[in-house]
Amino acid sequence: MKRSTLKDIAKLTGLSVSGVSRALKNHPDIAPETKTKVHEVAKALNYHPNPSAQFLHSKNSKIIAAILPEVNTFFFPELLQGISKIVEQHGYFLIFLQSDNRLQKEQELIDYCIQMYVEGVLISVSAETDNLDHLLKLKKMGAAVLLIDRVLKNDEIPYLTIDDSKATANAIEYLLSKDRNQILGIFDDERLTMTKLRTEGYVKALKKNGLRIEPNLLLTINDDFDIEEQIFKRLEDVSSVNAVFTMSDKLLVKAYHAIYRLGLKIPDDIALISISDGKAPYYLYPSISHIRHSGEEVGSAAATLLFRMLSGEVGLVSFHQIGTSLVELGSV
Amino acid sequence: MKRSTLKDIAKLTGLSVSGVSRALKNHPDIAPETKTKVHEVAKALNYHPNPSAQFLHSKNSKIIAAILPEVNTFFFPELLQGISKIVEQHGYFLIFLQSDNRLQKEQELIDYCIQMYVEGVLISVSAETDNLDHLLKLKKMGAAVLLIDRVLKNDEIPYLTIDDSKATANAIEYLLSKDRNQILGIFDDERLTMTKLRTEGYVKALKKNGLRIEPNLLLTINDDFDIEEQIFKRLEDVSSVNAVFTMSDKLLVKAYHAIYRLGLKIPDDIALISISDGKAPYYLYPSISHIRHSGEEVGSAAATLLFRMLSGEVGLVSFHQIGTSLVELGSV
DNA sequence: AACGTTTGCTCAAACGTTTGATGTTGAAAA
DNA sequence: TTTTCAACATCAAACGTTTGAGCAAACGTT
Numbered sequence: 001m002k003r004s005t006l007k008d009i010a011k012l013t014g015l016s017v018s019g020v021s022r023a024l025k026n027h028p029d030i031a032p033e034t035k036t037k038v039h040e041v042a043k044a045l046n047y048h049p050n051p052s053a054q055f056l057h058s059k060n061s062k063i064i065a066a067i068l069p070e071v072n073t074f075f076f077p078e079l080l081q082g083i084s085k086i087v088e089q090h091g092y093f094l095i096f097l098q099s100d101n102r103l104q105k106e107q108e109l110i111d112y113c114i115q116m117y118v119e120g121v122l123i124s125v126s127a128e129t130d131n132l133d134h135l136l137k138l139k140k141m142g143a144a145v146l147l148i149d150r151v152l153k154n155d156e157i158p159y160l161t162i163d164d165s166k167a168t169a170n171a172i173e174y175l176l177s178k179d180r181n182q183i184l185g186i187f188d189d190e191r192l193t194m195t196k197l198r199t200e201g202y203v204k205a206l207k208k209n210g211l212r213i214e215p216n217l218l219l220t221i222n223d224d225f226d227i228e229e230q231i232f233k234r235l236e237d238v239s240s241v242n243a244v245f246t247m248s249d250k251l252l253v254k255a256y257h258a259i260y261r262l263g264l265k266i267p268d269d270i271a272l273i274s275i276s277d278g279k280a281p282y283y284l285y286p287s288i289s290h291i292r293h294s295g296e297e298v299g300s301a302a303a304t305l306l307f308r309m310l311s312g313e314v315g316l317v318s319f320h321q322i323g324t325s326l327v328e329l330g331s332v
Numbered sequence: 333m334k335r336s337t338l339k340d341i342a343k344l345t346g347l348s349v350s351g352v353s354r355a356l357k358n359h360p361d362i363a364p365e366t367k368t369k370v371h372e373v374a375k376a377l378n379y380h381p382n383p384s385a386q387f388l389h390s391k392n393s394k395i396i397a398a399i400l401p402e403v404n405t406f407f408f409p410e411l412l413q414g415i416s417k418i419v420e421q422h423g424y425f426l427i428f429l430q431s432d433n434r435l436q437k438e439q440e441l442i443d444y445c446i447q448m449y450v451e452g453v454l455i456s457v458s459a460e461t462d463n464l465d466h467l468l469k470l471k472k473m474g475a476a477v478l479l480i481d482r483v484l485k486n487d488e489i490p491y492l493t494i495d496d497s498k499a500t501a502n503a504i505e506y507l508l509s510k511d512r513n514q515i516l517g518i519f520d521d522e523r524l525t526m527t528k529l530r531t532e533g534y535v536k537a538l539k540k541n542g543l544r545i546e547p548n549l550l551l552t553i554n555d556d557f558d559i560e561e562q563i564f565k566r567l568e569d570v571s572s573v574n575a576v577f578t579m580s581d582k583l584l585v586k587a588y589h590a591i592y593r594l595g596l597k598i599p600d601d602i603a604l605i606s607i608s609d610g611k612a613p614y615y616l617y618p619s620i621s622h623i624r625h626s627g628e629e630v631g632s633a634a635a636t637l638l639f640r641m642l643s644g645e646v647g648l649v650s651f652h653q654i655g656t657s658l659v660e661l662g663s664v
Numbered sequence: 665a666a667c668g669t670t671t672g673c674t675c676a677a678a679c680g681t682t683t684g685a686t687g688t689t690g691a692a693a694a
Numbered sequence: 695t696t697t698t699c700a701a702c703a704t705c706a707a708a709c710g711t712t713t714g715a716g717c718a719a720a721c722g723t724t
Contacts, residue, residue: 003449003473005680016704021682029702048447052393053680055384056709063425072611077409084430093395093427093448098416115380116425117335141335253615260617279404283585283615285592337710348674353712363672385710388679 004045012041024049061117063093064306067109069101069126069150074249075277075295076124079149082299083122090307092119103128110134113143120144120306125152127189132157144309148302150194158309160302160320164194167291167324168201169208171245171273174289176209178332180243180271186231186251187220195220198247198275217241221251232258243271243332249280256284271332278327286330293324336377344373356381395425396638397445399455401433401482406581407609407627408456411481414631415454422639424451435460442466445475452476452638457484459521464489476641480634482526490641492634492652496526499623499656500533501540503577503605506621508541510664512575512603518563518583519552527552530579530607549573553583564590575603575664581612588616603664610659618662625656 010017015038023030023038030038041047055061064087068076080096087094095118099106106126113121114137121143123135135157139145147159175183185202187195199220203213216238221227231254235241244259246252252274256266264270266286274281274290281288301322308314338356342349347370355362355370362370373379387393396419400408412428419426427450431438438458445453446469453475455467467489471477479491507515517534519527531552535545548570553559563586567573576591578584584606588598596602598618606613606622613620633654640646 007680017681018683018705019703021680022703025682031702034702048449050388050680051448052384052387053709054682056382056388056679056711057681057683059709061384071409071413077403080428081403081430084428088429093425095425095427096412096416097420098413116383117380257615257617257619280615283589283612285589287589338712339710349711350675350713351673353710354673357712361672366672382710385679386712388681388709389711389713391679 003050004047005050006047008045009038009041009047012045013038060119061093062091063095063116063118064120064122064303065109065113065116065118066094066096067099067106067113067121067123068096069099069124071096071098074280075149075293078277078279078295079124079299080295082294082296082301083303084299086300086303086307099126101126101128103130107134110138114138114141118143120146120310122146122148122302122306124148124150126150127191130191144306146302146306146309149298150192152193158305158318158320160298160305160322161194162293162298162324163321164197165201165204167275167293168198168245168247169205170324170326171275171291172202172205173209174326175243175245175271175273175332176205176211178271180332181209181211182217182240183243183245184217184219184234184238184241186244186246186255187218188247188251189222190220191222195247202245227251228254228258231255232261235259235262235264241270243273246272246274249274249276252276252280252288252290253284256288266331273332275324281327281329281331284331288331289329290327291324292327298322335382336379337382338379340377341370341373341379344377345370392451393425393449394423395427395448395450396452396454396635397441397448397450398426398428399431399438399441399445399453400428401431401456401458403428403430406612407481407625410609410611410627411456411631412627414626414628414633415635416631418632418635418639431458433458433460435462439466442470446470446473450475452478452642454478454480454634454638456480456482458482459523462523476638478634478638478641481630482524484525490637490651492630492637492654493526494625494630494656495653496529497533497536499607499625500530500577500579501537502656502658503607503623504534504537505541506658507575507577507603507605507664508537508543510603512664513541513543514549514572515575515577516549516551516566516570516573518576518578518587519550520579520583521554522552523554527579534577559583560586560590563587564593567591567594567596573602575605578604578606581606581608584608584612584620584622585616588620598663605664607656613659613661613663616663620663621661622659623656624659630654 006017006020009020020038023035066083071077084094097109099109103126132152132154135145145157147157149161151159151161187199189195206213219234235258244255246255259270266272272288274288275293276290277295278292281290338349338352341352352370355367398415403409416426429441431441435458464484464486467477477489479489481493483491483493519531521527538545551566553562567590576587578587591602598604604620606620607625608622609627610624613622
């Protein structure tokens with residue numbers, strides 16, 4: 001089944017190829033009856049313009065790439081969903097790529113984007129990423145680049161995040177308001193800017209309430225392999241803990257598991273709160289109170305922003321934050 | 333920063349455009365020194381062939397589409413991951429599309445694939461999908477089509493699944509072997525072939541062991557909105573239940589939540605087992621015994637098969653199954 | 665010396681689309 | 695009658711790549 005082209009329609013209608021092209025695009029130069037006829041024939045032949053030919057002519061690829069560290073986590077599927085909705089609406093392709101949390105892979109993916117003439121890239125950087133040279137290169141090639149969620153603050157490439165510090169402080173202050181003041185804060189890979197900011201929020205909230213920061217109550221997970229064991233041990237060692245804060249869903253489920261293995265009851269023995277996409281909290285029992293950080297929302301906001309960058313509406317350097325809110329469930 | 337073309341290289345090297353093209357492709361007609369020179373200049377200009385031009389010429393798009401009902405579930409992100417790894421390896425694009433479990437959207441997406449000259453499509457059908465006309469249309473246009481996981485058995489379009497009936501029977505028989513014979517079976521949307529097969533497995537296993545099928549012990553969830561409530565009520569009503577089987581992770585977490593709300597203990601009061609991707613079982617406490625159905629494995633197997641179809645290695649009608657295995661954890 | 669082959673390259677067409685420039689009508693205005 | 699100007703349609707070039715055909719010079723063979 002060969003695909004029909006403008007030429008085929010031209011032959012059947014007796015028009016020239018360019019006439020057909022204009023007819024299909026509703027160009028005013030073409031007589032109304034001619035147009036309807038052309039449209040009919042096009043439909044009959046099941047004609048679709050060849051995107052490659054269009055892209056070749058227009059010199060753009062209509063491709064957006066989303067580069068994420070991983071997708072097998074709670075947050076990223078939602079993020080992807082938010083992005084893809086907007087991208088589809090704009091008639092663009094979305095290709096999605098995974099860096100596996102490795103800088104080298106990330107760089108290779110950027111090169112791939114360059115090769116493929118990608119017009120815009122949304123990227124959550126890997127844990128290893130400590131500079132943005134590869135992204136600057138991409139930007140130089142003319143692509144729009146927007147950092148999302150896991151970002152590296154800088155003043156060359158725009159980024160979109162939540163206020164990580166404030167979101168964390170909110171959670172901590174909520175716990176304090178419930179008289180939980182021995183709060184174990186569990187944080188992800190410390191190389192991430194996000195981790196630094198969330199840790200900062202934890203520290204700030206405690207200080208503001210006149211509490212000391214105890215190293216025992218700060219747990220940073222740098223090794224992905226035995227997260228649950230690390231949490232388990234810490235909880236075992238520091239029996240004074242009466243609340244746990246986790247900075248992500250990934251850590252939340254591990255902490256939950258560790259708490260139950262210790263035979264503790266939520267929330268009676270220990271409270272649990274997390275920054276979360278808002279899915280996992282409902283899987284667990286009791287449902288987990290959390291600071292809602294919607295992946296879908298971030299994704300669609302980011303994609304929308306990217307398209308505004310592409311259309312030149314928004315300067316290529318701007319920095320945005322989206323809101324979060326506390327969801328009170330049964331774990332505090 | 334404009335992108336350089338063959339013409340630019342031609343000008344700088346004094347060759348013709350076609351000479352440059354051949355040099356870059358290591359065509360034997362070109363003298364070795366010329367080749368190295370051309371390669372140098374290409375590198376210096378940061379040359380990358382324009383994919384649109386290549387595709388236009390070669391008449392293929394190098395695009396694979398993955399159409400999934402949703403991605404915010406446990407299984408599909410993993411599936412996507414498995415697919416994208418293989419697609420990348422083959423130098424193809426992967427675009428991923430969501431049908432939101434609606435047939436109409438699915439049909440639109442297929443039309444979109446046709447428009448975009450997609451070469452191959454991997455699709456998990458929506459719950460509403462009761463015929464494959466749209467896929468046959470796509471196939472007629474020359475695309476390779478493979479149904480995965482949520483399939484509709486037929487003899488025109490190949491599919492790849494697990495042995496749903498057997499996987500379920502395994503789970504049930506495992507429960508029976510542990511003397512749990514009042515098994516509430518919880519199943520997803522009954523329009524899915526997958527649901528029919530898994531229900532069949534449940535029934536078969538019970539019959540084989542001389543047990544009657546009690547309607548009370550069969551719960552089919554057709555309305556996504558209050559899944560947990562439906563499960564809760566059934567468990568409340570039928571107090572004899574001493575084990576629960578769920579056919580998916582989505583149902584597993586709901587059942588888990590309902591069980592705890594009822595104040596029951598796992599596994600003492602009630603056993604819990606599921607067919608699962610193998611992530612969720614470790615989030616819950618105790619960890620949930622399950623029949624492992626790896627999304628990543630299915631994804632990569634499916635993509636590999638699709639490429640074999642594209643290369644003509646495999647006939648366009650063939651039906652495959654991949655294996656599953658029992659993972660014994662603490663819930664039975 | 666005559667012929668054939670190889671080497672190393674160029675020409676030109678083709679893929680399907682878009683679009684500025686151009687041409688042919690016919691009719692209204694001068 | 696000539697000029698003007700729409701209205702409608704065609705021509706041809708361009709986007710960047712690939713590739714069959716062609717060609718000149720150099721070399722090897724008889």
